[in-house]
Amino acid sequence: MYSLAIRNGIVFDGEKFIGKTNIYVDGDKIVKITNERLDAKEEVNAEGYFVMPGLIDAHLHLTGIRGGSLLMGYLLDDPRTRLLRAANWARELLMAGFTTVRDCGEPNSIILRNAINEGIIPGPRIIAAGSPITQTFGHAELSHSLPLEWSIQLGFGEICDGVDECIKAARKVLRSGADFIKIMATGGVLSERDRPEWPQLTPEEMSAIVREAEKVGTYVAAHAHGDKGARIAVEAGVRTIEHGSLITEETVKLMAEKGVSLTPTLSIQELIYKYGKQMGIDPWGLEKIGQVREGVINSIKLARKYGVMILAGTDLGFKTGLDIDMGKNWVEVKLLVELGGLSSEEALRAATGNASKMLRLNTGIIREGYLADIVLINGNPLENINDIARVSTVIKGGKVTVENGKLI
Ligand SMILES: [Zn+2]
Structure with missing residues (x-):
C-alpha cells in the first residue's frame, strides 16, 4: 500500500x-x-x-535583512534577529512552492537548514554555502571604506589572500557545515569600490579552493560578472557561474564544454534597477546596476545558443514588500520568459530539472x-x-x- x-x-x-x-x-x-x-x-x-x-531557487541569501542596505543590515542588526526574520522567509518560501533553495552566502543559513531538517520550523530544503570566500578588497567585504578588521567582524565573507589562506578559508567554511563553497570571482554591484568587471582571486587561489571542495565530494559556485574572472573560475573547475552578466562567447563555449551552468539572477537586477532608490540600496549599487542588467540578456542568449544549462536563482536577500520579493521567488521564472526569452517550458526546467542535475539533487x-x-x-x-x-x-x-x- x-x-x-x-x-x-x-x-x-x-x-x-x-x-x-x-x-x-x-x-x-x-x-x-x-x-x-x-x-x-x-x-x-x-x-x-x-x-x-517543488520549485528550486538556486541562488538566494537568507540574510533576514530589512530594507535595502546589506551593509547596514550586517553592521547594525543582531545576527539572531536576522535569523528569526529569515525563519519567516523560509516558511513563506515553502508556501510559495519552493521545496529547495540554495543559499549562496549567509552564515545563518546553516542553522536554518539544520532547524528545518530537525522539524523545528517549516521551510524548504536548504543547500547552504555558509560564508562566501572573498579576497581582501573583494565583493563579500561589502564596504571597502571600513577598517579591514570591521569587514572581518561583519561576519559575512571569509576573507583570504594567497593559496595557503584560501585553503584554510575553504576548510573553515566546510568545517562550519557548508554544503558547497561560494567564491567571489569578480567585483559586484552591492560592494562599494570594486567593479563588476574586475577579476578577484587568482587562478591558483581558485584552483586550491576547488580542490578542497572536491576532496569532500562537493563543488564551488562562483559569483562572476566580468568575463576575465568568470573565465578563470571556469578554468579552475567551478561548477556554477552566478550572474555571468558580462561573459563573452568564448567563455560560454568553455562553460558548455565543461558542463558549467549559468544562474542569471534577473530578479535582483530588476529589483535594484526599478526600486533600488526607494528601498535604500547602497549608492554604489544604484550606480553599477545598469551595466550588469544590460549585459545579462546577452549572456542568456549565448547560454541558449551553446546549450549551457540555465538555473533559476533570484539572488534575493531582502524583504521588500514589492512585486519582486522574498517569498515571491517564482518571479525569476517569469523574468526568464519575459526578459530572457526562454520558453515557458525552459523556464520551468530552470527552476526544477536543471537545478536537480547541476546541483546533483535527489529532488526537482x-x-x-x-x-x-x-x-x-x-x-x-x-x-x-x-x-x-x-x-x-x-x-x-x-x-x-x-x-x-x-x-x-
Ligand atoms: Zn548572490
Missing part, C-alpha cells in the same frame, strides 16, 4: 510535459507513476491542477526514486507563465505541508 497518491493531475516532470497521470509515494519518495488506479493511505485529488516538482524531477517534493498549481504555467504564482498545494518529502495555500 502506498502512503500517498496524487491523482489525475496534468504533470510536468521537471524535464518534460507528460500529461495526465497518477503519482504514488511511499514514505518520502516517489515510487510509481502510472495511469493505473492503485490504493493509497492518503489521497490528493489533483484533477484540474498542474502538477510539477518527478521520477521513481526521487524525493516526493511536488506542487499543485491552480492554472497552467506552460500556457501562461504568470500561473507559476498560483501554487495551492505543496508536498515536501511525501508529506502535504501546504493545502489550498495554508500551512498545515
